Amino acid sequence: MTRAALHWFRDDLRLADNPGLAAATAHGPTLCLYILDEGGERRRLGGASRWWLAQSLRALSASLRERGAELVVMRADPADLLPKLVAEAGIDLVTWSRRYEAAAIALDRDLKETLVGAGVTVRSFNSHLLNEPWQVSSKLGEPMKVFTPYWRAARAKGEPAAPEPAPQRILPLPLPRALARAAVDLTDLALEPARPDWAGGLRAEWTPGEAGAAERLGDFLSGSLGGYGEGRNRPDCVSTSRLSPHLRFGEIGPRQIWHACQTASAAGMAAGGASDIDKFLSEIGWREFSYHLLFYNPELATKNYNARFDAFPWAPETQALKRWQRGQTGYPLVDAGMRELWATGWMHNRVRMVVASFLIKHLLIDWRQGEDWFWDTLVDADPASNAASWQWVAGSGADAAPYYRIFNPVTQGEKFDPRGDYVRRWVPELADLDDAAIHTPWQASASALRDAGVSLGETYPMPVIDLAFGRQRALDALASVSGETVLSR
Ligand SMILES: Cc1cc2nc3c(=O)[nH]c(=O)nc-3n(C[C@H](O)[C@H](O)[C@H](O)COP(=O)(O)OP(=O)(O)OC[C@H]3O[C@@H](n4cnc5c(N)ncnc54)[C@H](O)[C@@H]3O)c2cc1C
Structure with a gap:
């Protein structure tokens, strides 16, 4: 049987430290796919996020092309599209990075069942967090409700795995002819504002994409990490990393940030000392804690926790x-x-x-x-x-x-x-x-x-x-x- 894989990009718009992409490309020719799915239960992206997503997909597409592959973009219901696509293209492995909102979990679970039922191997991975929500719990095995013990328990798990490098070359799997017409150009997704074009300030401020994220991290480690513990409260200076949108779209992952901090510190290249690094990583910890809360309280955005x-x-x-x-x-x-x-x-x-x-x-x-x-x-x-x-x-x-x-x-x-x-x-x-x-x-x-x-x-x-x-x-x-x-x- 020929081997063919599909990596479904979602909130992991990067090539490095992307274990799902690595598994797919190691398996055989790979179809790299992004689906804009706006019909289901998932919350529709806001205007600024849609702008970011368009830039990020453009950057991802360019990086894939440099390695020999294409990013295929479609607007569809993944539950309809993926089984058809996998059957038409003879794909025997599908990979993705896990998500943690209830509607996304339900979609992924159902889809996995369908694909596995059709004889396809489905492998999902963690690329978004240091610890997935269920990996940290109280001594009684219950979800955590307070940050400090949560973060203590998370840190006690030791160093996160070292990030994997980006694949050097990707053998592309062409889109089957029957579905070629379903692929759309990025501009067809209408993610960016046209009239009025309110995105000028965003364009001036940000460089979405994996390279932009790496540059931000490098600048931060050699710059405002120094004195971060105090400086992070000052809006009048550049005092924090500004990595949040890059993390949101998975252009960089927390494992990469963690290891970059340790490497820069060991090499004497970090502008800050151990306490600045600890404080910075504890902010990443708040992000982790938020995902822990969301996983156990799926209605966190609409319902009072208390x-x-x-x-x-x-x-x-x-x-x-x-x-x-x-x-x-x-x-x-x-x-x-x-x-x-x-x-x-x-x-x-x-x-x-x-x-x-x-x-x-x-x-x-x-x-x-x-x-x-x-x-x-x-x-x-x-x-x-x-x-x-x-x-x-x-x-x-x-x-x-x-x-x-x-x-x-x-x-x-x-x-x-x-x-x-x-x-x-x-x-x-x-x-x-x-x-x-x-x-x-x-x-x-x-x-x-x-x-x-x-x-x-x-x-x-x-x-x-x-x-x-x-x-x-x-x-x-x-x-x-x-x-x-x-x-x-
Ligand atoms: C009302 C309100 C709404 C917020 N909404 C969001 C949001 O939608 N998305 C978002 O990423 N952050 C949100 N935050 C948290 C925080 O303000 C941002 O993460 C931070 O300002 C991003 O800037 P930075 O990347 O320079 O942070 P840094 O200080 O450099 O921190 C590094 C990373 O840690 C994470 N982080 C830092 N602080 C927090 C925090 N309090 N909670 C969770 N994660 C944190 C972010 O991923 C951030 O990129 C919100 C905070 C408040 C008070």
Whole structure:
């Protein structure tokens, strides 16, 4: 029997450290396939993610071509397409990297059953995580609910396997003639915005694809890893790796990041010391923990992890949500973050926490509205990390920040953007205010505002809500569902 393989690319858009691709190409001529599947139960990708996906597929296609293969792209229901394709092409091995959302798991399970029933070998692999959700558990064998013991247990498992290099050459398996017409050009997928083309800021900021991810990692290890433990809180400098969208689409995997940290450190090439590396890897640990939570709580993006929050008295829909989305709340740090998100598809973690807390607590808007907006606008919108992080800020999640921890956008700005550089970059109409007023324009004197060319209510909005009022309203709302009275602190 001739040997022929198919590797189905999904959230593993890379050649190196891709064990499914390696197994397929070692088996025989390989069909490299990506399917855009928008019909099933899986959540449709948001706009920024669709843009990223288009660039990433383009990069993957070019790397495959350099190694002799083609990326075949189709828009289809995988449950229909794959059995037909495998039969037509005489494929006897199908490989893929595992996914962890309930709808994807169900699809993969059913498909595997069908293919195996047809005599095809199906092999699935882990390329997305250091540890798959079921590999870490409490001493009683139960899912973990608290990050610190989770991460301790994960680290106790030892070093992750060393990443495999990319295959040098790939023997291509041509698409059978009967299905050739089902293949589409990337542009036919209409993943990128046309009119209006809002992606200019994304293009300027990012280089999607495996090579772009490797470059980001290299720059980080020799740059902002130094002092990461402290610096990671500063949105006014490049203080973190910005690897999140690359990880989201599997252009790089956590095993590669882990080993690159160790190698750079051993070679004296890492800008940071052991504590910076530990802190950085523990952030990768939060990503792992989020997948652990998602796997055991498939409705993490829509349902309160802590059911006590089901009765939470959210405020009725107002214009406030729109003002938050557009970066027009009148609080400079919040507005800077929301505008950075709109322009680049990304926002610094510290600012994500501040804008999320402001929406949920000061504006009393259901965290799901914020999660949804981030899902549409983030290039790193991730089914696990986005949902887990929103629930973390809301206080409804696992190991969450207590609901009564309410970030004050003014003091957060003064602490983490002390000279106002971040605000000046993203809220240019405030650029000429002096440092003392940059986070509180409504408190500036009339002459300071005039000198800076700021006219409140015209060139920049008045605050959408009074902070003390919003804070107390949030605490009262909490008391109504928990019976806890939290004194203002
Ligand atoms: C409300 C809210 C929503 C978020 N939504 C997402 C999301 O959709 N996708 C996403 O990847 N991250 C999300 N995060 C987590 C975090 O903000 C981003 O991962 C981080 O800002 C990405 O920047 P970086 O790559 O420079 O991070 P670095 O500091 O360089 O961290 C390295 C990697 O660790 C992971 N990581 C870091 N912090 C976290 C965290 N708190 N939770 C989970 N993983 C983390 C990311 O994969 C990141 O790339 C969210 C945080 C909040 C508060």
